[in-house]
Amino acid sequence: MNFDPRLTPARPDLAARYLEGQVQAARFVDGTLYEVVEPQAPMRRGPSPDAALDTEALKGERVTIYETDQEGWAWGQLQNDGYVGWLPASALTLAAAEPTHKVTALRTLAFPGPDIKLPPMQTLGLGARLVVTRMQGGFAVIAAGGYVPGRHLAPVDQTEGDFVAVAERFVGTPYLWGGKSNLGIDCSGLVQTALTACGLPCPRDSDMQEKALGTATAPDLGGLQRGDLVFWKGHVGIMRDTQTLLHANAFHMACATEPLAEAVERIRAGGSTITSIKRLGRQPLP
Numbered sequence: 001m002n003f004d005p006r007l008t009p010a011r012p013d014l015a016a017r018y019l020e021g022q023v024q025a026a027r028f029v030d031g032t033l034y035e036v037v038e039p040q041a042p043m044r045r046g047p048s049p050d051a052a053l054d055t056e057a058l059k060g061e062r063v064t065i066y067e068t069d070q071e072g073w074a075w076g077q078l079q080n081d082g083y084v085g086w087l088p089a090s091a092l093t094l095a096a097a098e099p100t101h102k103v104t105a106l107r108t109l110a111f112p113g114p115d116i117k118l119p120p121m122q123t124l125g126l127g128a129r130l131v132v133t134r135m136q137g138g139f140a141v142i143a144a145g146g147y148v149p150g151r152h153l154a155p156v157d158q159t160e161g162d163f164v165a166v167a168e169r170f171v172g173t174p175y176l177w178g179g180k181s182n183l184g185i186d187c188s189g190l191v192q193t194a195l196t197a198c199g200l201p202c203p204r205d206s207d208m209q210e211k212a213l214g215t216a217t218a219p220d221l222g223g224l225q226r227g228d229l230v231f232w233k234g235h236v237g238i239m240r241d242t243q244t245l246l247h248a249n250a251f252h253m254a255c256a257t258e259p260l261a262e263a264v265e266r267i268r269a270g271g272s273t274i275t276s277i278k279r280l281g282r283q284p285l286p
Contacts, residue, residue, distance in 0.1 A: 006054070006205065009066055009077045009084045016066055016077070031064035031076060034092040037144065039124050040181050041091035043083060047073035053178035054085050055189070055204050059122075060099045060129025063087065081192070081204045097143065099129035101153040104160075104197075106169045106182050108153075110146035114139045121146050125181035126169070127193060129156060159199035163280075164227050167194040167238050167246055170255040175248050185255060187236050190248045191229065194238070200280070206236040214278030221260065229278045230260070232267055 003023065009016040015025035036057045044051040047069055057063060057078055065076035074089040109120040114136050124130075131143035132153065139147040160166050167190055169182075176184025180193055188206040195202040195213075203212050210231045217228065224230075228239040237247030237260075245263045248255040264274065 006084060006208075007077075007082045009064075009075075014067055014075075016064075029066050031066045033079075033095040034063050034065050034074070034076070035095045036061045036063065036087075036091055037093050038088075038091040039122050039128065040183070041087050042178070043078070043085040043087050045085060047071060047075070047086045051086065053176075055081075055083050055178050056180040057087065057091075058128045058180065059124055060102075060131075062095055063092065065092065080196070081202070083204050097131045099131055099156050101130050101132045101140065102156050102158075103128040103130070103148075103152060104154045105149075105152035108148055110142065110148050111139075112146065114147045124148070125183070126166075127180075127196060160197045163194040163198045163200065164238055164240060164246070166197045167191070167255075168240065170248070171246070171257060173248070173255045175250055175253045175255070185248050187248045190246075190255060191236055191238065195280075206231060206234060209236060210276055210278065214280040217277045217279050219274060219277060221264070224260070224277070225279065227280055229280065230274060231276045231278065232272045233275055235267070235272070237263065 010019050010023040010025055013026045015023050015028050017028045017030045020028045036059050039059050040056045042053050043055045043057055045054055062079035063076045065074045068074045068089050072089045073086045075086050077084045103124050103126055106126050108124050110122040111118045112121050132140045133143050134141050138150050140150045140153050170185055173182045174184045177186050179185040180189040192202040192204055203209055224239050224242050226239055226241050230237045237245040240246040240257055243260055244257050245260040246257050
């Protein structure tokens, strides 16, 4: 059987127990569930700070760890989208209580006390998950320590209604291959983050998204709707309206909007054409 290595915790020397009988490995192990304690943790292709950044895990995200090496790198699989890779072990702790709230602001601050004049402890991005123990004034008190403005949080089961509006908040964010926060984001990370905020499951990479999301429409650029996803090989953008593309891209080195016709022509000049247009359902008007 052919398994996507990005989604399969299996190496010649080690694999997840649930894959026993499906893949070959020297040994199989039961994983241990951890959670991310840093605002965001890099997931790399290898156990090195120089290895390629494939994705990021946000605070509160769960990850099953199968191995931790002597250099402080942990190899495992993210619970939300199944991505496999290496994270800094220092960014993880054993999973405790399930998160109760999530960050809905593009970015917020955690303070050491209920006072905005105190120096912040952490900055937390949209989608970070937290355990709130109580409210104190306008602050949510976090089980791990810290006070976060309550207006920047929502219960974990509360969802946004317009994923395009969520993506629009990232305009101006620097482009970062593998990034998933407003410190840096890539094209598929933008799509995944926006859809996840709306309670819609979404794979991590653009080729996975092209296969899994929506219904293919006729390749007619005159019939596009807000929320349509436009795919090229290795790239994806979101239609902000019938003529404007919203995408994190290396040309602008940012999440930006531009006329779709200009993007199509520029990308065609670079040797790539649209591979598909996928529709997820009609999106609310802005």
